[in-house]
Amino acid sequence: MDITDFYDTFFEEAEELLADMERYLLELDVDEPDTEHLNAIFRAAHSIKGGAGTFGFDVLQKTTHLFENLLDHTRKGELKLRRDIVDTFLETKDMLSDQLDAYRNGDEPDQEAFERICKTLQQIALEEIGRDLDGGAAPVPAPEPEPEPATPSEGAGGAGRRIVTLLNVGEKDRQLLVEELGQLGEVVTHGGDEACYEITLASTIDSDDIEAVMCFIVDADQVKIRDAENGQASEVAPAKSEPAAKAAEPAKPVEPARPSAAAKPAGDAKTAKVKAKAKGGGESTSIRVSVDKVDQIINLVGELIITQSMLDQTVSELEGAADSALLNGMSLLQRNARDLQESVMSIRMIPMDFVFSRFPRVVRETAAKLGKEIELTTEGESTELDKSLTERIIDPLTHLVRNSLDHGIEPPEVREAAGKPRTGKLVLSAKHQGGNIIIEVIDDGAGLDRDRLLAKARENGLPVADTMSDDEVWQLIFAPGFSTAKAVTDVSGRGVGMDVVKRNIQGMGGHVQIMSTPGAGTTIRIVLPLTLAILDGMSIKVGNEMFILPLSAVLESLQPAKEDLYAMAGDDVVLKVRDEYLPVVAVHEALDVPNAKTELTETIAVIVQGEGRRYALLVDDLVGQQQVVVKNLETNYRKVPGVSAATILGDGSVALILDITGLHRLSRAKKEDRRPERGWQTLEADTDKVLEI
CATH class of the missing domain: 1.20.120.160 (HPT domain)
Known part of the structure; x- marks a missing residue:
């Protein structure tokens, strides 16, 4: 081997x-x-x-x-x-x-x-x-491993012999262990059977290093080591032991003290070289599986769910009274398929500690560069998220943290002058909410300055107005090239990054919200779906086509009344919903769907939210809610404007999953192409308000 x-x-x-x-x-x-x-x-x-x-x-x-x-x-x-x-x-x-x-x-x-x-x-x-670490020897390239002095306190026996006993180890592993132990000394004798195989080793290497070799090949409870002279045994014990094992470790005269396996503290199981394997009579409690294999299983389960939906629809369309046994069988299949899907999806879920554990180092080093005192607190580390999302959220979250440290939290002397503690507080939190995970970056800094943001936006040529809501003003920090930093530093100030942060989060099917109070601090909230493989959606019909809207983006639906629809200069239309004027996006116009309803009052307006704004999507019918298996459209076909992904319905047809913000941009682009004039348009409504859209 x-x-x-x-x-x-x-x-x-x-x-x-x-x-x-x-x-x-x-x-x-x-x-x-x-x-x-x-x-x-x-x-x-x-x-x-x-x-x-x-x-x-x-x-x-x-x-x-x-x-x-x-x-x-x-x-x-x-x-x-x-x-x-x-x-x-x-x-x-x-x-x-x-x-x-x-x-x-x-x-x-x-x-x-x-x-x-x-x-x-x-x-x-x-x-x-007052002395070096290696007997005065200078380091040289590619050094050879040096034999280490024996440890009398561990019963190593100096350069004497040790007897390594293997319990229930197969022939191939026994052969490999004999070869590897030969690298640590001289294998004098070896023999026995699978139940009990003994190797006599003459070596100056201490028992701990022998243990380290063995436990990369066999389980801890399959190995025992004892000194051949005095018969003293040193069993490779599991990492977790009784609290009494937390005894003081004896100092060694030459080499560093090496705690015996049995003396490892129970609280340090993750840092011990031998993982805890004592549960269940020595059985391992976990296995390592390639992510590719898990993804393959998830894809197959997704195909199974699609097939089950097809069968379910076929049975429901049978004429006459279907066989009761068939109906019961389909009901059982549906329930079992759903349970299987949830179980398989849970395999990919990992705790947010995987993400949060990186930030103490980031905060420490960034705070030192900025000359600030920062206390980092993490909450909800055990909250689980799909592995693919945890890997993709690290970079955006890192940028948000560094931004809070640089722009949000003030220097110690400024905080002290404002009556605040010198040490600023930064909180990273995660929690589940429905089918989403909420990740927040919270600081107790100076907060966002509305007037300064508006002034900087005008300086950059962005279309802004004093009547904009706070939410709209806060979203300006995500504009490309936007920065309020007075000077460029190693941390930030170049105006790049925040737009990428927002784009990456939207690419994961999420969105960003900002809450800020001057002088008290800022909270940046990231809302993400728990997984990208399964989506809770609302089926809508436009013409003869079926589409899926992410349920998390849907707020409500209503039948638009004529008196609530206002025509704008050009082709734009807004819908008044409880004193709020929402841009109208006709799905059939944006996606060129034929045979759709064109009379606005005959359609259904689905109120959706994307990028912090609300829109009214006009559709023909609402079909219902359902969970769908998400298929990456860009990988399997190409990128389609206004569409984020696709799924396969129960009848075998393909339904496109709509991208709310992309659909609005697509609609605007098509209307702009038909307009002789471009730019912001205004309308004086019956409420004598001037609307900017």
Whole structure:
């Protein structure tokens, strides 16, 4: 068996360990660092080092070896933490991530960067504790893994022999383990059967590093290690143990202290090198599955739902009384198909902590650049969202956070002069609301300045008016090239980004809302569907064509009355709904649908919302609400203006899912092409109001 078969497992577990390492580093109080956090950071580095040595990732092994030694001096109290030292630790973590990515891609890590970080770590050790980390040896490119001194307190037996017992391990895994243990020393004897197989190893490597090798190949409860001289056993125990196991870890005379597997704190299961596998009598509680495989299953379930809808419609159209057994069977199939769909969709749902965990680092570094004091709070980390959306929301959310830090929260002295605490507060929250997830970026800064935004908009040539509502004024910050920054900085000020943020969020089927109070702060709310694979929609009919409107965009529907319709200069029409004048979008005109109703009072107006504005869509009929399986139209055909996606109905026909804002833009563009004059038009209505549209 090729050891590269286990690369993916190592890479994924190492990524988890590095993420935990960063989280613990960011939570460290430099004045009174938490001992458990220091131990967890140390164990993460130690685990990665053991795996890197096993797979021959020499640069990664050497870097983590030096980092581990420096961390050991830190947790023993020999190295006093400062902010700049924690910054170096974070830089080292970034370097480890880069090295891991290089090995994952089959490349060699950057040797210059490797030597630089090793030199930095050595320099800290020389200046702070008076000695280097590696016996005075300077780092060299592509170093060979060094054998580590024995640990008497762990019963390692010096350069003596250890007996490794494998329980219920198949032949191929046994053979691979014998080969890999041969890289750590001399395999003196080995033999036995699948139930119990013993390997006698002569090595100076301590038990922890042997454990690290074994647990990338077999489960923790399948391995036992004991010293051949005194018979002392060292069993590879699960990461979670009884609270009593949180004993103080013994210091080692040469190498950093290595906690035995049985002594790992219960609260640090994620940072331990051996994942918790004790539940259910040693059975694993999770499996790693490729996202492509999950997507394939979701697509197949979607096809199953479509087929079930077709059968259901066929049965409903049968003449006469259908067979009761057939009806019962169809009802059961529908229920089971829906349950299967929900279960499969839940596989792709991951907690928002996947997104939020990145921002303590972003806030820390951005606040330092801006000279501000910021306290970050996250809420709703366990709220789940589709994996594809969590990956796509990271960049827009990062820009919004940096924007709040730069433009929203004031410098400490300004806050103090305004009677506020010097430390600004930034909150990231997530919660479910119906079929959507609400993500909010909340700051207690200065808030948005309405007059300044309007002045800047006029300066940029944007069509604005003093009568605009606050919501419309706040939306100006999303205009391309719009910025109120007085100077360009490393963080913002170039007028790029916010328009991309809005466009990306709309591309995910969501929208952005802004609430702001001068002097009190700003809340930016992102509303997203929980998944892009399934959509709650309203079926509408225009002519002989069926379309789907996202149900989240539909506010109400009504029959327009003649007295509520106002013709504008040109072809524009507005509909008065409770003292609000809404632009009318005739779907049949925008999409060139034949045989549709053209008399406005005979149509149905569906009031919808998109990009913070409301529109009245004119359709022929409302068919009903239904869940539909979303098919990407751009991938399967091409991009169609006014259309976001497509679905297959129960009769096998294709229905287009309408894009509200795109439909309005398409309608405007078609009308503009027919007008001799362009620009803003006005109308003096019976209420003596001047409407700007």
